[in-house]
Amino acid sequence: MSENQIVNKEDLVVRFAGDSGDGMQLSGTLFSDASALTGNDIATFPDYPAEIRAPHNTIAGVSGYQVHVGNHIYSSGDKCDILVAMNPAAFKSQLKWAKKGATVIVDIDTFTEEAMEKAGYKENPFTDELERAYTIIKAPITSFTEKIGDAQGVDKKTADKSRNMFALGIIFYATHKTLDHTFAYLERKFAKKPAVITLNKAVLTEGYEYADKLEVMHSHIFEVAHADKMEKGRYxxxxxxxxxxxxxxxxxxxxxxxxxxxxxxxxxxxxxxxxxxxxxxxxxxxxxxxxxxxxxxxxxxxxxxxxxxxxxxxxxxxxxxxxxxxxxxxxxxxxxxxxxxxxxxxxxxxxxxxxxxxxxxxxxxxxxxxxxxxxxxxxxxxxxxxxxxxxxxxxxxxxxxxxxxxxxxxxxxxxxxxxxxxMPEIKPRLAKENDPNYRPFRRDEEKFAREWALPGMEGLSHRVGGLEKCPDGPLSTDPENHALMTKNRQEKVNRVANYIPDQEVTGNPDADLLVVGWGGTSGALTLAVEEMNNEGKKVAYTHFNYICPLPKNTGDILRKYKKIVVCELNNGQFAGYLRTQFPECPMTQYNKVMGLPFEVGELKEHFTKLLEK
Amino acid sequence: MDTYGFHSIHGRACAIATGVKLANPALSVWVNMGDGDSMAIGGNHLIHAVRRNQDLNITIFNNEIYGLTKGQYSPTTKFGQITKTSPYGTIDYPFNPGELVMGAQGTFFARTLDCVPQLSTDCMTRAAKHDGCSVVEVLQNCVIFNDKTHAAITDRAVRDDRTIVLEHGKPMLFGKNKEKGLRFNGRQLEVVTLGENGITLDDIMVHDETTEDTGIHMMLAHMGGDLPVALGVIRNVKKVSYTQLYEEQMDEQMASGKYKCMDDLLNSGDTWEV
Structure with missing residues (x-):
């Protein structure tokens, strides 16, 4: 290995993209597992098409897998530092996910006239402008892989299945990691197929060595910070x-x-x-x-x-x-x-x-x-x-x-x-056998929940069903009873709120702006809020896991802030739900319905605008 | 009776019963349905319960009408019948529940009449004893919305001639004095009379409820019109039940499986210390 310039980074985003049969999900998984085992924090985002095998080399068939590695990782990352594009369709559709200046590794062998046409290219995609904007590595992945296969007596079609290993080899080189973990995986996975192990190991190694021989790679090796803020324990x-x-x-x-x-x-x-x-x-x-x-x-x-x-x-x-x-x-x-x-x-x-x-x-x-x-x-x-x-x-x-x-x-x-x-105890509400006072819809005073009598328990036989019952069990169409039972069922759900912790506010609680999120968006929202506070822009943040019932202090939190923005990947369903319960709190919305997670960048941009208003 | 009961939602009884049985295989689970429940809205659940041969006892009360909604045609209503939703006669070809059960590889099918309690008791008892999914069709009258729908076979005056009660190992004889019988003429079933045209008891088919091939059982279940409607246990074959297979797999894995508790699983595979 010649003299290398290693670039130290707090975090790094790698995106693997190829045809849906190109093994990109596996490459991504192997890279993230290897990173985790060598001390990085990680988050991954598989982004794959609905079709099992869309037509070969088309944009509809592009399958992606993004891995975010580094010190303290909240989300799978917005845009990538390294993009692997196994064919022209992947290159065309995924380049928008690469940061300016990103390293882009393409399998140049796949850039045939036919494949480029299928991807919608009318001329050579590698324009001077593009070459200036990115570090594009045109690796002959297919021909290298097939050559190794040939030497081992493996036909081209079979060898091609290992192309992803070549790309993975390059990525391991570029991220200053060893091949050990993937070797171990291959040995475990294909224990009964030694020929598959030999081929894949050889291709992986070849990819790694290919990168080592490339002058340009030597200034593009990233050493990603180890996770040092993680709580002690087994992971x-x-x-x-x-x-x-x-x-x-x-x-x-x-x-x-x-x-x-x-x-x-x-x-x-x-x-x-x-x-x-x-x-x-x-x-x-x-x-x-x-x-x-x-x-x-x-x-x-x-x-x-x-x-x-x-x-x-x-x-x-x-x-x-x-x-x-x-x-x-x-x-x-x-x-x-x-x-x-x-x-x-x-x-x-x-x-x-x-x-x-x-x-x-x-x-x-x-x-x-x-x-x-x-x-x-x-x-x-x-x-x-x-x-x-x-x-x-x-x-x-x-x-x-x-x-x-x-x-x-x-x-x-x-x-x-x-x-x-x-882990907390769980105490099911089982009825006691032969309890003479058992009634199917008798409730306890605190939770308002009924008791669970199981078929086979002695002395508790009863019937349940979809028709309205009275508290003692028998059917009832009595108007007063229906009103009572309706109220009781609601009250039981409401009382769950007595058993859940208070909603918390993070970021800067004294800010004017409160960011509200729920569910799966917490990674991007947390990072956006954290970065803005680090940049001196005060933002408070509260993220909901208990949706119904809401934590009891929800109203107290919402009423404290002048500006509230409810962020969600829909057209405003949680915002609508909050408005019905807290009509006194004016709320704005930030919504995205693109089938994609939030990006930190877009969130920060929107929050900054709100602060300036 | 000291039973637990679950009055579920229309059509879903088989699915709910399936969960009950899987959660506690020690329970004797019975599913009561009508012809709408089992043949229309819940048809899918019935055929799959039967196909799996799960150890459920299913009864279908077939009155050939939707009674609870006051008289619309059902999937078993006779072709051409005038009902509230078929004022000009139905153009729906009806299902025969027995054929449906055979088609789904059912292992037990019996048919009885609401007006013959002893036969019903026999069928239910046999169904309960069957290991696997049993289906008992009860031809039932609906006094209000489809009165006398089965009268053509159930009226005392005609019952002996229009129905045949099948018994395993016995010749298929019917009629007031058991003077008539069923013969397989090489292509189809036909009614013959003992002593006529040289017919003797040797010509009469003997009922074998245990034959695996559904062919003859399907023919028997299909009978009607010129042939008597078959009652009693038409099919009762041995086949390992879903319940048994499920429990065997559970037991085997519990005994030999790699993980004995959650801590084992949580710490399995690639893990590392920070």
């Missing part, structure tokens, strides 16, 4: 969907209730079910139902029979579950509904993120049908919010909707591994 990398699944498992262990998940596959929520299906040894009873309705209904049945019952879905699936959610409200059974939100309405943008199911979660049922709504705000804290949703459901005898989104669910983050003994 792992985790995606939001896996964290959600694990949170439910943890709640099952803690509550002593069998975990049941009844679900139907739907993007981007499927991985919650996929993960739980692996864990029968931990008692997870997963049922792949015939449709979304059967998913939630089987969960309601399981809940009636005494399980910690859950169903996982995304927007259109939640629509299908609406009627059954009304039944869960009416029967006052514990139920956790995980909604990994995606772009809507209808099929919408299945693989893209959005926060537009809030109204549906709050109001999407017939009748007066209140339930609890909570939202996770990072991939890692999906674990705690899933746990928390289950705790509320079991202790307050109510369905709970947990809102996450595609960004949190598919994205990953470092997760400080908790010890189960430190």
């Amino acid at each position: 792992r990398n985790i995606t939001g969907n896996v964290a959600t699944a694990w949170g439910l498992l943890a709640a099952s262990e803690k509550s002593g209730r069998r975990l049941f998940l009844g679900s139907y596959p739907i993007t981007p929520a499927t991985d919650v079910m996929v993960e739980l299906a692996k864990h029968k040894s931990l008692g997870a009873r997963v049922f792949q139902a015939e449709d979304e309705i059967a998913g939630v209904c089987s969960a309601i049945g399981a809940s009636y029979a005494g399980a910690l019952a859950c169903t996982s879905t995304s927007g259109p699936g939640l629509s299908l579950k609406s009627e059954a959610l009304g039944l869960a409200v009416m029967t006052e059974l514990p139920l956790v509904v995980v909604d990994v939100q995606r772009g809507g309405p209808s099929t919408g943008l299945p693989t893209k993120t959005e926060q537009s199911d809030l109204d549906q979660a709050l109001y999407g049922r017939n009748g007066e049908a209140p339930l609890v709504v909570v939202a996770a705000s990072s991939s890692a804290n999906c674990f705690y919010w899933a746990f928390n949703a289950a705790k509320i459901a079991l202790e307050h005898m109510t369905p709970v909707i947990l809102l996450t989104d595609g960004y949190l669910g598919n994205g990953s983050q470092l997760f400080k591994i908790p010890s189960m003994k430190d």
Whole structure:
């Protein structure tokens, strides 16, 4: 290795982009795992098309994976320092995500006339202007990879599957990292296919060495700061969907209730079910139902029979579950509904993120049908919010909707591994066998929740169902009773507020401007507010995880600020919800409905304008 | 009866029962539905419960009408029948629940009449004993909105000639004096009379409810018109139930699975100390 100039950076964003079969998701995952293991904080953002294999070399088929590594990482980053573009379509569509001056690595072999035409290029894309604006490395990735394959007796088509390893090799060189972690991964993953290990290791190494031989690379090696602000402890990398699944498992262990998940596959929520299906040894009873309705209904049945019952879905699936959610409200059974939100309405943008199911979660049922709504705000804290949703459901005898989104669910983050003994207790409200005073809808004074008598328990046989009941259990259409039961169901949900912590304000609480966020946008909002305060622009920030009911001090916070901006990835659903409860507080909105997460830059720009007004 | 009950939402009873059984396989779970519930709004749930062969006992009270909404045609209403929503006669071809169950690879199907309590009790008892999904169709009258819909077979005057009660291992005989029987003529079932045209007991088919092939059971379930409507247990075959397979997998994983508790899982794979 010749004399290198290493550029030290607090953080670095790398974006891998290629055709949807090019293995970009894997490259990104391997890079983020290697970074985490070598001491960086990380956040990732997979940005992939809905089509499994869109037509080859088209912009519709471009699959991206962004990794943000560094000292203290809140979000997956706005724009990238290094872009890998495996074909002309990726180059054309992804260059807008590169910072000016970014290192851009392209597989120059793919820039054939035909592929460039498919990407919409009429002439050579590498204009002088572009070459000046970026450091473009035109690596012959395909031909190098095929040559290595040839030497090992592997045909071109098979060898091409390892092109991503060449690119990854370059990235490891450019980020001053070793190949050890990926070697270990390959050995583990392909233990039964030694030829695959040999090929991929050789291509990865070749990519690394290719970079070493490039003069330009020597001044473009980035050493990213290690995470030194992280709390001591044991860490792992985790995606939001896996964290959600694990949170439910943890709640099952803690509550002593069998975990049941009844679900139907739907993007981007499927991985919650996929993960739980692996864990029968931990008692997870997963049922792949015939449709979304059967998913939630089987969960309601399981809940009636005494399980910690859950169903996982995304927007259109939640629509299908609406009627059954009304039944869960009416029967006052514990139920956790995980909604990994995606772009809507209808099929919408299945693989893209959005926060537009809030109204549906709050109001999407017939009748007066209140339930609890909570939202996770990072991939890692999906674990705690899933746990928390289950705790509320079991202790307050109510369905709970947990809102996450595609960004949190598919994205990953470092997760400080908790010890189960430190997790809060969960005490399900089980009735006592042969209790002569048991009544199905008798409530306790504090929580206003009913007791859970399970089929098979002696002396408690009873009926529940969708028809209105009186507190003692039998059906009733009495007008006064309906009014009372409606009030009681609402009161039970309202009283959950007595068991949740106060809402907090971060940033500079004495600012004029209060930024309000909820759910999956906390990374970008936190960073935007932090940077502005560091720059001397005073901004306060409050982020909501408890949506319904809201923390009891919400009004006190909102009434303190002259200017409020509610930021969300929809057209203003949370803002509307807050306005109905706090009409005295004037609120502005910052909304984005593009299927993409917030960027720190756009937020700061908007907040700065608000401060200047 | 000392039972727990869940009056669910229209059509979803099978799905809810599926969850009950999965959460607590020790329970004896019964699902009560009508022809609208099971054949229309909840048709999907019924066929999948039957296909999985989950250990549920399903009864379908078939009165060939939507009674609770006051008289609209159902998926089992006779073709051409005039109802509130078919003032000029239905042009919907009806379902035969038995055929639907066979088509979904059902392992137990029985049919009974509301007016013959003993036969109903027999069918329900057999259904309860069946390991797997059992479906019992009860041909039921709706006094208000579809009176006498089954009268053509249930009236005492005609019942013996228009219905046949099948019994496993016994010849398929019917009629007041068991003088008539069913014969398979190589292409289809036909009614023959003992002693006529040289017909003897040897010509009469013997009912085998356990044959795996659905062919003959489908033919029996389909009967009507010139042929007597089949009652009793038409099909009862052995096939490992979903419930049993599920519990076996659970037990195996609980015994041999890598992770015994959440702490194991949380600390599995790539982790590191900060």
